[in-house]
Amino acid sequence: MRELYTVALAGNPNCGKTSLFNALTKMHQSVGNWTGVTVEKKTGLYHKNKRIQIIDLPGIYSLSPYSLEEKIARDYLIKQKPDLIINIIDSLNLERSLNLTLQLLDLGLKVVLALNMKDELQKKNITLDTQKIEDALSVKAVAISAAKKTNLTLLMDIVWKELSTPKEKKLFKYSEELEKEIRKVQKKYNIDRFFAIKLLENDLEIKKTLNLENQDLKLVNLQDQFFLYRNKKAECIASKALNKSLNKSITHKIDKVMTNKYLAFPIFFFIIWLIYFFSVQLAGKYILTLMEGALEELINLIKTRLTLPVWAEGLLTEGVIRGMGTVLSFLPQIVILFFFIALLESSGYMARVAFIMDRLFYKIGLSGHSFIPMILGCGCSVPAIMSTKTIKDFSQKKMTIILTPFVPCSAKLPVFALFIAAFFPNNSLVAPSMYLLGILTVILVSLILKRTKPFINPKGSFIMELPPYRIPLVTNVFMSIWQKSKDFLTKAGSIILVSSISIWFLSNFNYKLEMVEAKYSLLASIGHLLSPIFIPLGFGDWRAAVAILSGTIAKETIISAFSVLLGASGHNLILSLKEMFSPHAAYSFMAFTLLCFPCVSALAATKKEMGSNKWLLTAMTIQFSTAYAVSYLIYNIGGLVLYNIWFITIPLFFVIVFMVGHFIYKRLYYRR
Amino acid sequence: MAKKTLERLKKGVIGKVIDIKCPNTIKKRLMDMGLCLGAKIEYIGKAPLGDPLLFKVKEILLALRKKVAKDIIVEI
Ligand SMILES: Nc1nc2c(ncn2[C@@H]2O[C@H](COP(=O)(O)OP(=O)(O)O)[C@@H](O)[C@H]2O)c(=O)[nH]1
Ligand SMILES: [Mg+2]
Numbered sequence: 001m002r003e004l005y006t007v008a009l010a011g012n013p014n015c016g017k018t019s020l021f022n023a024l025t026k027m028h029q030s031v032g033n034w035t036g037v038t039v040e041k042k043t044g045l046y047h048k049n050k051r052i053q054i055i056d057l058p059g060i061y062s063l064s065p066y067s068l069e070e071k072i073a074r075d076y077l078i079k080q081k082p083d084l085i086i087n088i089i090d091s092l093n094l095e096r097s098l099n100l101t102l103q104l105l106d107l108g109l110k111v112v113l114a115l116n117m118k119d120e121l122q123k124k125n126i127t128l129d130t131q132k133i134e135d136a137l138s139v140k141a142v143a144i145s146a147a148k149k150t151n152l153t154l155l156m157d158i159v160w161k162e163l164s165t166p167k168e169k170k171l172f173k174y175s176e177e178l179e180k181e182i183r184k185v186q187k188k189y190n191i192d193r194f195f196a197i198k199l200l201e202n203d204l205e206i207k208k209t210l211n212l213e214n215q216d217l218k219l220v221n222l223q224d225q226f227f228l229y230r231n232k233k234a235e236c237i238a239s240k241a242l243n244k245s246l247n248k249s250i251t252h253k254i255d256k257v258m259t260n261k262y263l264a265f266p267i268f269f270f271i272i273w274l275i276y277f278f279s280v281q282l283a284g285k286y287i288l289t290l291m292e293g294a295l296e297e298l299i300n301l302i303k304t305r306l307t308l309p310v311w312a313e314g315l316l317t318e319g320v321i322r323g324m325g326t327v328l329s330f331l332p333q334i335v336i337l338f339f340f341i342a343l344l345e346s347s348g349y350m351a352r353v354a355f356i357m358d359r360l361f362y363k364i365g366l367s368g369h370s371f372i373p374m375i376l377g378c379g380c381s382v383p384a385i386m387s388t389k390t391i392k393d394f395s396q397k398k399m400t401i402i403l404t405p406f407v408p409c410s411a412k413l414p415v416f417a418l419f420i421a422a423f424f425p426n427n428s429l430v431a432p433s434m435y436l437l438g439i440l441t442v443i444l445v446s447l448i449l450k451r452t453k454p455f456i457n458p459k460g461s462f463i464m465e466l467p468p469y470r471i472p473l474v475t476n477v478f479m480s481i482w483q484k485s486k487d488f489l490t491k492a493g494s495i496i497l498v499s500s501i502s503i504w505f506l507s508n509f510n511y512k513l514e515m516v517e518a519k520y521s522l523l524a525s526i527g528h529l530l531s532p533i534f535i536p537l538g539f540g541d542w543r544a545a546v547a548i549l550s551g552t553i554a555k556e557t558i559i560s561a562f563s564v565l566l567g568a569s570g571h572n573l574i575l576s577l578k579e580m581f582s583p584h585a586a587y588s589f590m591a592f593t594l595l596c597f598p599c600v601s602a603l604a605a606t607k608k609e610m611g612s613n614k615w616l617l618t619a620m621t622i623q624f625s626t627a628y629a630v631s632y633l634i635y636n637i638g639g640l641v642l643y644n645i646w647f648i649t650i651p652l653f654f655v656i657v658f659m660v661g662h663f664i665y666k667r668l669y670y671r672r
Numbered sequence: 673m674a675k676k677t678l679e680r681l682k683k684g685v686i687g688k689v690i691d692i693k694c695p696n697t698i699k700k701r702l703m704d705m706g707l708c709l710g711a712k713i714e715y716i717g718k719a720p721l722g723d724p725l726l727f728k729v730k731e732i733l734l735a736l737r738k739k740v741a742k743d744i745i746v747e748i
Contacts, residue, residue: 062704066697092731096706202696223696227703249731252716264720355735359721362737462724463701463740466733 005163006053008077010104011088012097013059014467016116019146020088021056022475031483033611034072046156055082063103064203068394077107084110084163091117091128094242098234105137105172106194110162113141114155119148132241138170147473174229181222201226251468264356272375275340280379283332295325311515314508323500326601327493330382334488335481337383341390342480346472350390351464358462364443365450367393370400377407381602386488388609395455399446401609402619405598406441408434411555415593418559422574423586434594441595445626492604499600503553518564523549537592538585538635554599584638588631595627674748679725679741681715687746688712694743706732713746
């Protein structure tokens with residue numbers, strides 16, 4: 001007998017896979033990523049029999065994948081070949097689910113059916129005859145409720161029995177003509193039955209897998225015939241197994257309110273406001289202040305009680321403890337954020353968000369899901385970027401992650417406040433102009449990115465299922481919060497800690513590794529080295545470069561960096577800044593602070609959600625070049641405006657020409 | 673028996689899908705999600721800004737952009 005058996009959970013989205021997974025594995029589960037992508041991979045051990053390993057696959061509608069997630073699920077099934085598939089079926093959508101079941105049977109693996117939502121069927125007084133399904137498909141079927149945990153032990157006993165007996169050949173047979181074609185293809189290419197069927201269904205991915213993509217196989221395309229045959233069979237089984245069809249659910253009534261023409265937006269904004277208030281305002285500010293107080297206490301304690309060499313004390317207090325403090329300070333925000341997101345997702349509302357916001361966003365290559373990160377971004381980019389987990393489409397997710405930091409987060413506000421006090425004390429438009437600049441940049445950059453290769457969305461059409469509204473399961477919400485917070489602490493946390501220690505080191509040591517004042521530190525040397533880059537933007541002073549560098553730790557650090565480097569604070573700081581910047585250079589500096597890549601914490605979150613260093617670098621490059629270009633324009637056009645108002649007409653002329661050209665191009669394009 | 677494109681189906685009227693003219697990948701997707709030839713489909717409403725549209729096939733709620741719905745032919 002083997003040591004470990006793998007059992008995969010497969011089924012349509014929202015059929016209850018994760019609920020069953022959580023019920024079967026309890027705390028014996030771990031979350032990772034599928035290799036190379038940031039789609040979650042959940043594996044766990046059955047809590048009553050640790051020899052059964054369970055894998056929660058992404059939801060699939062068929063074995064001909066359409067999205068990345070579906071491709072992952074199918075590749076897993078055909079390449080890794082689990083010992084058994086538990087096919088979870090939403091009994092309320094029996095017919096459609098059986099279409100998938102029939103394809104799973106083509107794989108030739110052991111399959112057990114779990115007919116979920118038994119409780120809801122009972123509530124609706126519908127009976128489901130599992131025997132009829134077993135007879136029709138010759139596989140075992142159990143009616144369960146993942147939510148109420150009914151019949152789960154029975155299900156797993158059957159699974160164990162199936163695992164420990166050798167598999168008998170039980171395949172689902174198609175019509176005589178189709179079977180003949182299948183046999184022909186199988187023989188010709190010497191492949192498994194499943195591959196033959198998919199070739200006949202004209203599946204391009206399978207062609208690639210078999211290295212046949214460049215050949216014209218001269219096969220008849222039987223896609224429709226296969227579909228129809230399965231569909232008829234599924235319909236027939238479903239009508240035999242269920243004693244009556246479903247009546248209207250309450251979902252329709254709730255939707256009348258939630259997606260109502262007049263109420264949809266107010267309700268949506270209220271919900272976003274709730275999330276914003278609790279996670280960014282309350283947790284982000286209030287709990288943060290408490291934690292910072294505690295942190296100062298701890299640092300003081302270390303300074304007074306322990307006698308350490310200066311460098312060790314600095315490393316401990318400024319590097320390690322502050323770094324860990326930063327990591328921990330994000331934790332309350334993230335816990336609360338994922339509490340709400342889990343609620344929205346498992347109640348079914350998240351799908352409605354995409355539905356009602358779609359119109360606003362698809363023109364710029366994003367979807368309604370991108371809206372939540374952007375709003376959260378006004379508070380802090382870290383939870384904002386973490387919330388892009390809800391975006392299923394990978395190219396949209398990447399774009400949203402890159403664009404979100406352009407929204408002014410609350411840590412940038414003190415920097416703006418300082419500069420406004422110094423340079424534009426009587427101009428009330430400067431502060432709002434930062435928000436406007438942020439939003440315009442989001443729109444412009446997304447319009448550009450949308451047309452570049454990695455972000456083009458080939459399947460841009462919006463086809464989405466709105467699942468029925470359901471009351472979320474406490475365990476599901478709890479598991480989700482727990483996994484995501486743990487993930488953040490371990491993955492993003494380590495990056496934040498390391499960079500906080502590095503910045504401490506750079507700003508306290510010179511190249512001879514002697515401890516020095518900030519002015520003579522390695523960071524200052526780097527500042528000197530980098531400062532020429534910023535001359536075209538109007539702030540070529542090395543201290544500005546150092547301030548920007550220290551801003552990568554947290555944007556508000558820019559202020560303390562200036563204050564240390566200029567040796568001034570309060571009113572004197574304002575005076576010294578005035579000597580350093582001209583007003584339009586100051587505005588250019590503000591724009592640069594707004595748009596340049598975010599602090600390390602947000603970068604750590606970016607890396608985590610993007611899944612690779614390559615993508616992190618891409619994001620940083622796009623953000624840096626955007627900031628550079630915008631600041632360049634602001635400084636130079638701003639300068640010209642100050643000295644000669646007419647010069648503004650030249651760039652304006654180009655913008656107008658571009659817009660008119662774009663308009664004409666579009667007209668012609670649509671005429672075709 | 674009148675033929676219509678799906679986006680012109682009226683509320684409360686049930687149509688039968690007779691043709692899906694979308695590109696093959698999208699057609700396949702629609703069929704996998706339950707919107708197949710012969711299925712009975714009902715228009716439920718639209719998003720507050722007019723697009724996408726919401727349809728019901730059996731107990732499944734499907735949201736489709738107008739662009740996609742235009743390529744689906746129903747018979748009433
Ligand atoms: N009434 C009822 N609801 C369930 C059952 N199983 C899952 N759900 C709910 O169905 C929704 C989707 O479940 P989930 O496990 O996230 O589905 P997944 O997308 O397949 O992972 C959640 O709101 C669950 O609470 C069940 O047996 N009965
Ligand atoms: Mg799930």
